[in-house]
Structures are given as C-alpha cells and as structure tokens.
Amino acid sequence: MVTSWWVLLSVVNALVLVYFVAINAVYMITSGKALHVIWRYRQRLRAFNLLDPSRAQAAPPITVLAPAYNEALTCVESVRSLLTLDYPRHEIIVVNDGSGDETMEVLESAFSLATRARIVTAELATARVRGVYQSRLYPNLWVVDKDNGGKADALNAGLNYCNTPLVCAVDADTLLERDALTRIVRPFLEDAGTVAVGGKIRVVNDCSVDTGIVTDARLPRSFLAAVQTVEYLRAFLVGRVGWAAFNASLVISGAFGLFSRGAVADAGGYASKRTTGETVGEDMELVVRMKRLFTDQGRPCRIEFVPDSVAWTEVPESLRVLGRQRDRWQRGLIESLLRHRTMLFNPRYGASGMFAFPVFLFLEGLGPVIELVGYFGFAVAVASGQASTAYIIGFFILAFALGVTLSTVAVLIEEVAFARYTRTSDVLKMFALGIIENFGFRQLNSFWRVRGLYNSVVGRKAWGKMERKGFQGSAATTS
Amino acid sequence: MPDLYAQAQAVQLATRLLSPGEAFLLLVVLTGGVFLVISATMATWTLVFRSRKLALARALQDRTGRWQYELQEVLYGDKAPESLSGTVDDDNRVEFLNFLLEYVRRLEGEEQDIIRRLAEPHLDKITEYLDHPVEARRARAVQTLGELGLPTFAEHVIAALDDSSPDVAMVAASTLSAADDGGYADPVLAHLDRFAHWRLDFLAAMLASMGPEAAPSLRWALADAEVTPNTRAVAADALALLGDAPAADLAHEVLVHTEKVELRAAALRLLAAVGRGEHVDAVREAVVDDALPVRLHAVRALGGIGAEEDRDLLEDAAMSDPSPWVAIAAARGLKEAGGAAALERLAGSRHPRAALGLQVISEVRSW
Numbered sequence: 001m002v003t004s005w006w007v008l009l010s011v012v013n014a015l016v017l018v019y020f021v022a023i024n025a026v027y028m029i030t031s032g033k034a035l036h037v038i039w040r041y042r043q044r045l046r047a048f049n050l051l052d053p054s055r056a057q058a059a060p061p062i063t064v065l066a067p068a069y070n071e072a073l074t075c076v077e078s079v080r081s082l083l084t085l086d087y088p089r090h091e092i093i094v095v096n097d098g099s100g101d102e103t104m105e106v107l108e109s110a111f112s113l114a115t116r117a118r119i120v121t122a123e124l125a126t127a128r129v130r131g132v133y134q135s136r137l138y139p140n141l142w143v144v145d146k147d148n149g150g151k152a153d154a155l156n157a158g159l160n161y162c163n164t165p166l167v168c169a170v171d172a173d174t175l176l177e178r179d180a181l182t183r184i185v186r187p188f189l190e191d192a193g194t195v196a197v198g199g200k201i202r203v204v205n206d207c208s209v210d211t212g213i214v215t216d217a218r219l220p221r222s223f224l225a226a227v228q229t230v231e232y233l234r235a236f237l238v239g240r241v242g243w244a245a246f247n248a249s250l251v252i253s254g255a256f257g258l259f260s261r262g263a264v265a266d267a268g269g270y271a272s273k274r275t276t277g278e279t280v281g282e283d284m285e286l287v288v289r290m291k292r293l294f295t296d297q298g299r300p301c302r303i304e305f306v307p308d309s310v311a312w313t314e315v316p317e318s319l320r321v322l323g324r325q326r327d328r329w330q331r332g333l334i335e336s337l338l339r340h341r342t343m344l345f346n347p348r349y350g351a352s353g354m355f356a357f358p359v360f361l362f363l364e365g366l367g368p369v370i371e372l373v374g375y376f377g378f379a380v381a382v383a384s385g386q387a388s389t390a391y392i393i394g395f396f397i398l399a400f401a402l403g404v405t406l407s408t409v410a411v412l413i414e415e416v417a418f419a420r421y422t423r424t425s426d427v428l429k430m431f432a433l434g435i436i437e438n439f440g441f442r443q444l445n446s447f448w449r450v451r452g453l454y455n456s457v458v459g460r461k462a463w464g465k466m467e468r469k470g471f472q473g474s475a476a477t478t479s
Numbered sequence: 480m481p482d483l484y485a486q487a488q489a490v491q492l493a494t495r496l497l498s499p500g501e502a503f504l505l506l507v508v509l510t511g512g513v514f515l516v517i518s519a520t521m522a523t524w525t526l527v528f529r530s531r532k533l534a535l536a537r538a539l540q541d542r543t544g545r546w547q548y549e550l551q552e553v554l555y556g557d558k559a560p561e562s563l564s565g566t567v568d569d570d571n572r573v574e575f576l577n578f579l580l581e582y583v584r585r586l587e588g589e590e591q592d593i594i595r596r597l598a599e600p601h602l603d604k605i606t607e608y609l610d611h612p613v614e615a616r617r618a619r620a621v622q623t624l625g626e627l628g629l630p631t632f633a634e635h636v637i638a639a640l641d642d643s644s645p646d647v648a649m650v651a652a653s654t655l656s657a658a659d660d661g662g663y664a665d666p667v668l669a670h671l672d673r674f675a676h677w678r679l680d681f682l683a684a685m686l687a688s689m690g691p692e693a694a695p696s697l698r699w700a701l702a703d704a705e706v707t708p709n710t711r712a713v714a715a716d717a718l719a720l721l722g723d724a725p726a727a728d729l730a731h732e733v734l735v736h737t738e739k740v741e742l743r744a745a746a747l748r749l750l751a752a753v754g755r756g757e758h759v760d761a762v763r764e765a766v767v768d769d770a771l772p773v774r775l776h777a778v779r780a781l782g783g784i785g786a787e788e789d790r791d792l793l794e795d796a797a798m799s800d801p802s803p804w805v806a807i808a809a810a811r812g813l814k815e816a817g818g819a820a821a822l823e824r825l826a827g828s829r830h831p832r833a834a835l836g837l838q839v840i841s842e843v844r845s846w
Contacts, residue, residue: 040615043613043615043616043619044614044615044618044646046615046619047615047618047619047621047622047646047650048618048646048649048650048653057680057683057684057687057720058678058680058681058683058684058685060678060680116838116841117826117834117835117836117837117838117841118834118838119803119806119807119832119834119835119838120803121803121804121807122803134843139843163804163807188678189677189678189681190676190677191676191677192676192677192678192679193676388500388504390504391500391504391507394504394507394508394511395507397507397508397511397512398507398508398510398511398514399511400511401510401511401512401513401514401515401518402511402514404514404515404518405514405515405517405518405521408518408521408522408525409521411522411525412521412522412524412525415525415528415529416525416528419529419532424526424529424530427525427526427529428526431522431525434518
C-alpha cells in the first residue's frame with residue numbers, strides 16, 4: 001500500500017516536472033520570437049505608408065459586426081465610437097440578439113432607424129430575423145433585430161447580411177481605436193491568402209474615454225483589473241505574436257478580429273446550435289475550424305496578428321465575474337480543441353498541428369489540473385517525507401522566477417514598442433504586478449480553469465453575466 | 480582564463496561535496512536566480528530606456544519646434560531655404576529629413592518643392608543606408624529618397640525595386656507610384672510580379688496614383704500577351720481607376736481573346752468604367768459565363784454601358800442567377816440602366832428575390 005502510494009506520488013511529481021519544463025520552454029521560445037518579431041515590426045512600420053489618403057480605393061470595404069444583447073446603456077456610445085472609425089469604406093451592422101432590455105428602442109431613437117429591405121448574401125442558419133433597419137443619419141449603419149440565439153447566432157445573422165469582402169467581429173462594448181481598421185487590414189493587402197487577423201485587446205478600466213476614444217491610458221486602480229492588464233500584455237504581446245510568427249495561430253479574440261467574409265461563410269460560419277453545434281468558445285472554434293478545413297482543401301489559410309491595431313475592453317473587477325469568465329474561456333478552449341482533435345500531432349497542419357495544438361491541449365487545457373495536482377502532490381510529498389522542503393522551495397523559486405520573467409518581457413515589449421502608459425508609476429506597478437500575481441492570483445486562476453474543464457466535461461454551456469461599469473464609470477450594466 | 484579555471488574547480492568541488500539530489504537542488508535554485516537577475520536587468524533596462532527615450536523625445540521636440548518656426552518663415556518667403564537647411568548639424572540630418580517627410584506628405588505644389596529643396600543637401604547622407612544589412616533601414620532610406628529626392632535620386636529608388644527584400648521593393652514601388660510622375664510606371668510594372676501575393680486592388684490603386692501620365696504604360700502592359708495575367712489585370716484596374724477612355728478597345732480585345740477568369744473580370748471592370756456601345760455584345764456574352772467573377776462584373780458593366788434592351792438580361796440575372804452577388808449587382812445595374820419599373824415589379828411579386836427589388840429601389844449606398 002505504502003509502495004503504491006509512493007509510486008503514485010512519484011509519478012505525479014514527475015508529471016508536474018515535465019509539465020513545468022515543457023510549458024516554460026514554450027513560453028520562453030514564444031517570448032524570444034515575439035521580442036524579435038515586434039522589434040522588426042516597429043522598424044518596418046516606419047517605412048510603410050500603405051493606406052495614405054490618396055489610395056482610399058485600395059482599402060477593401062469592411063463590415064463591422066457588433067452583436068448586442070442587453071446593451072441599452074452602452075450601445076449608443078459604442079456605435080458612435082464605431083462611426084468615428086478612420087477607414088475609407090466601412091459599414092456597421094449591429095445585431096440586436098433579442099435583448100430583453102431597451103437596446104432596440106435606444107438604437108432606434110439615437111440613430112433614427114428606418115426599416116429597409118436587404119437580401120442575404122449567405123444562408124447561415126440563425127434564429128428568426130425580425131427586421132432590418134438602416135440609419136437615416138448614417139447610411140453606413142445598419143441594425144439587424146432578431147430573436148435571441150446567442151452570440152454566435154447573432155454573428156451569423158450579421159454575416160448573412162454582410163456584402164463586403166472583409167468582416168470585423170467586435171463585442172458591442174469594445175472601443176476600437178480610430179485607426180484600428182487601417183492597421184488590421186494590412187495583412188489582407190500584403191497577402192491575398194490571409195483569412196483572419198487578430199487585433200490587440202487592451203484594458204479600458206479607469207482610462208479616460210472621450211466620445212469613444214481613449215484619451216489617457218492608465219493602469220486600473222482595482223487590483224484584479226490591473227493584474228489582468230499585465231495578463232493581457234503577456235497573452236497578446238508574447239503569446240499571440242509568437243504563435244503568429246510560427247504561422248500557428250489558433251485563437252483570435254472575439255472582441256476584435258478581421259476575417260475574410262467568404263472564408264468564414266465557406267467554413268460554415270460561427271458555431272451555434274443551428275450551424276455546427278454550440279460552443280462557448282465560438283471565436284477560437286472558428287479559427288481552428290478554418291485552419292483545419294482550408295488545410296484539408298489545400299486552400300491558403302494565413303492567420304495573422306497585428307499588435308498595434310487596438311481595441312479597448314472592460315475587464316471584470318470582481319472575483320465572481322472573473323471566475324465565470326475564466327471558466328467559460330477554459331470550456332471554449334477544450335470544446336474547440338476536442339472538436340478538431342484530428343489536428344493533434346498531425347503533420348498535415350504544419351506548426352499548428354505539431355506544435356500549437358498539443359501546447360493548447362496539454363499545457364493550456366489540461367495544464368491547470370496538473371498545476372493544482374502538483375501543489376497538492378508536493379505538499380503530500382513534503383508531509384510524508386518523500387521530498388525535502390528545500391527541494392520544494394527551490395522548485396517554487398524557479399517557477400516564480402520564470403513567471404516573473406515572462407511578465408517582465410511583456411512589459412518590456414509594451415514599453416519599447418508601444419509605450420501607451422505615459423506614467424512611469426504605471427510601468428513600475430506593472431513590473432510589481434508581474435511578481436505579486438504569482439502569490440494567489442495564479443493559483444486562483446488555475447482553480448477557475450480546472451472548474452471550467454470540469455464544466456466542459458459535464459457539458460455546461462452557460463455564458464454567465466458580465467457586470468459593467470461603463471466606459472467612464474458612469475453606469476452599471478449587465479449583459 | 481584563471482577565473483574560468485577557478486570556477487571549474489569550484490564546480491568540481493561542489494560536485495564532490497554534494498549528493499546528486501543536492502546538486503540538482505542547487506541547479507534549480509541557481510537557474511531561478513539567473514532568471515530573477517535577467518528579469519531585474521530587463522526591468523532596469525526598460526526604465527533606463529524609457530527615461531532616455533523621454534529625454535530624446537524632449538530634445539527632438541525642442542529641435543522640431545525650432546525647425547517648425549523657421550520652416551514657416553521659409554514657406555511664407557521671409558527666409559531663403561538655405562538659411563534653415565544650413566543650420567542642421569551633421570548628427571541631426573536624418574531627424575531633419577524625417578521632419579520634412581511629415582510636411583512633404585501634407586503640402587502640395589510650390590510648397591512641396593520648397594520642402595524638397597530643403598531636403599536636397601542632406602539626402603546624400605541617406606544613400607549610405609541603401610546597403611544597410613537591416614531591411615527596415617534600407618526601406619526607410621528608399622522611402623526618404625523616394626518622397627524627398629525624386630527625380631535626382633530616381634536611379635537609387637528604381638534600383639531598390641530589385642532589392643533582395645520584397646518589403647524594400649514594395650516601398651520603392653509605392654514611393655515611385657506616389658511621385659505623380661507616369662515616367663516611373665514602366666519600371667514599377669516590370670517588377671509587379673514580385674508583388675503577386677498582394678491584393679490586386681491595392682496594386683491597381685498604387686499604380687493609379689501616378690496619374691494619367693501612367694496610362695500609356697498601363698495600356699501597353701494590358702495589351703501585351705507576354706505579360707503575366709496578374710500584371711495585366713492590375714493594369715486594367717488601374718486604367719479603370721484613371722477612367723482612361725482609350726483603354727476601352729483594349730479591354731474589349733482582352734475580354735474576347737483571353738480565357739483567364741481574373742483578367743476577363745478586370746477587363747469587364749475597365750469596360751464598366753470606360754466602355755462604349757460597340758463593346759456591349761462581348762459584355763452580354765459574359766453575363767452568362769460559367770465563372771462567377773466574370774458574370775458579376777459583366778452585369779455591373781452592362782448596367783453602365785448597356786442599351787434599353789439589356790434590361791431584360793439584367794432582370795433575368797437579378798431573378799435567376801444562382802449567386803446572390805450577381806443578383807445584387809444585376810439589380811443595381813438595372814436601376815442604373817433606368818429599369819426602376821422592373822425592380823418595382825420584382826418587389827411587388829412573390830418571387831424569392833422580391834426583397835432584392837425593394838432593397839435596390841430604396842438603397843442609399845454607404846460609399
């Protein structure tokens with residue numbers, strides 16, 4: 001009995017060690033690559049002036065799709081922000097997904113909507129569309145009013161009415177920077193084989209916002225939101241940039257991404273219960289599906305990330321809401337990967353199948369379980385005298401040091417390449433947060449992700465509610 | 480060397496003194512320590528970099544503020560350009576050129592010429608960067624010479640079309656195209672195949688920005704069967720953007736004699752812009768082509784240049800073409816051709832595409 005217990009403990013500890021070495025090796029490789037890529041990108045950007053005003057005809061038309069569900073308090077400001085986008089040819093389609101509040105009424109009165117006929121250009125199955133409206137004030141603003149069907153269903157409804165070659169999916173509460181479309185469209189100009197491009201998401205909490213434009217970027221006062229700011233820097237400036245550099249991107253944030261309309265329609269649209277089956281990670285699932293399908297069909301499928309095309313979003317400031325969000329993200333990750341598991345270690349899919357997919361599945365998907373089991377296993381090993389306290393402390397020092405290094409790299413990239421935070425105190429705080437988050441927040445995050453994994457196994461589909469303060473802390477809203 | 484030897488001895492001694500477990504632990508802790516030192520170094524470097532950058536930005540702001548003031552005097556004619564140009568130190572020449580780049584993009588005509596005269600004495604310095612190993616440096620040099628130094632440095636910029644980096648070549652093509660001088664069309668067209676993966680409409684807009692002077696070269700490229708279909712299609716689109724009427728016959732020729740779908744579609748786009756009555760027959764045939772892009776652009780062209788009798792063809796395409804894209808374009812073409820009555824008929828019918836009629840009748844286009 002004692003022997004088998006000891007064997008089990010040894011196996012657990014060995015597993016944790018392998019996981020630890022693997023995940024940190026991956027992070028270090030992507031960090032190094034991201035540093036190199038962003039440095040080159042910034043240099044390259046200075047020499048390119050592709051979409052100067054004289055070449056407005058060269059800008060492919062874009063439809064911005066903004067699904068809205070119970071957004072009565074923020075939708076007008078968000079739409080106004082989308083209307084100020086500095087892009088020569090763009091149309092906005094707000095999809096009211098059967099909101100229970102006054103979203104539709106607010107939009108009608110703010111933008112003087114009139115019923116219009118508009119035929120569909122794709123036939124993705126969606127919940128019933130009640131009506132299509134065009135603004136009398138802004139001819140490029142359209143509203144599709146439909147029965148509730150979820151975010152993916154709303155996006156599909158918008159796609160059905162989209163008649164531009166490119167479509168930009170944003171969350172209704174996301175603020176796009178004025179030049180965000182001009183920047184994110186570049187990969188589509190440079191390579192006709194591009195099917196999707198992700199933009200960078202920044203945290204808007206406590207930033208000054210004036211008519212939909214972030215005028216003063218600052219670190220949130222709330223500890224949780226501030227930690228997420230560093231997390232987002234790490235995820236986007238290190239993770240997304242690194243994966244894109246290896247041509248192995250599997251994720252584009254649902255809050256801001258630009259897609260080839262034809263490619264999305266050919267792939268069957270966003271995953272909803274009326275199309276390819278519901279998932280809470282419809283953004284990731286679409287990207288993985290496009291990668292798989294187009295590779296199978298021998299079609300070009302370039303997926304890029306543009307680090308200086310920015311959307312601002314509000315992040316949760318309460319543990320409860322953040323926990324729900326992380327739970328949902330983890331479910332989305334697992335569902336997307338299991339759905340396309342044929343890609344795993346499949347050389348046909350190149351770096352995506354051989355490198356990114358295993359990393360996302362084993363290290364990001366199952367990693368939190370190993371991490372939590374590891375904490376437990378180490379504690380048991382120490383208590384039962386199977387491992388020395390010094391060994392455990394040494395191991396945690398290493399884990400802590402690697403975690404800090406990753407956050408430092410992310411802040412360094414941010415500062416060298418973009419420097420959006422003008423206060424030195426904010427930069428110092430970000431370095432400090434990279435240290436502090438290792439004590440408590442990291443473990444809590446692992447717990448939420450394990451819960452998400454469990455909920456994914458038992459088939460839970462709920463989205464949970466996001467509580468919002470509004471962009472200037474003006475009003476509390478929920479959706 | 481003695482240090483290394485001493486270190487090696489220390490490691491050997493430690494290996495002898497420590498058990499394998501302890502050595503492993505030492506290694507783990509040391510690795511963690513190294514990473515912490517790296518993090519601290521990076522954080523310090525970031526802060527130093529930040530403060531240096533801020534100081535440089537302040538100094539640059541002071542200099543550009545001074546240059547800005549003096550530039551205004553030069554532009555108003557109160558001072559000779561040489562009086563400003565001569566005050567720039569050797570160390571600040573590149574910054575000065577960067578400063579001028581911002582202005583050359585905003586100004587036009589005589590004022591733009593003054594900016595170029597201001598830049599001229601400093602551009603030699605930039606040619607040093609044309610062979611720089613970092614491609615971004617070369618690209619920036621090509622851009623500066625292209626925007627501030629044409630036609631004097633045209634040879635250098637044209638040579639950059641052959642640069643080993645496609646990015647540098649694109650910067651050269653882009654700046655030559657923006658020079659508003661059709662004389663550069665030939666070298667750019669000759670290198671257009673280097674940019675085969677770029678979007679056609681971007682390349683066409685780039686070429687069209689050269690202005691009508693580029694039209695003869697573009698026509699030549701469109702007519703030459705030896706030129707790749709991609710380049711010919713770009714030339715056709717550029718001619719359409721320029722509204723080049725003499726290219727209409729060429730477009731007709733291409734439409735009739737080529738089988739390449741993209742090229743035929745481009746010819747139809749050109750005919751939609753500048754075609755005449757004698758080209759309509761070929762366009763009519765294209766309306767029932769098997770290839771979607773050809774049908775799509777054929778109905779668009781027919782709406783613009785077709786005769787009254789073509790309304791039936793457009794109505795038919797609007798109602799029965801399997802592609803919604805062709806149907807929308809046909810309905811819009813019908814409206815343009817004066818077929819509002821047919822659209823109203825469609826809108827009032829029980830046809831599955833009745834909404835299309837209603838849409839196009841009441842349509843207020845966004846752009």
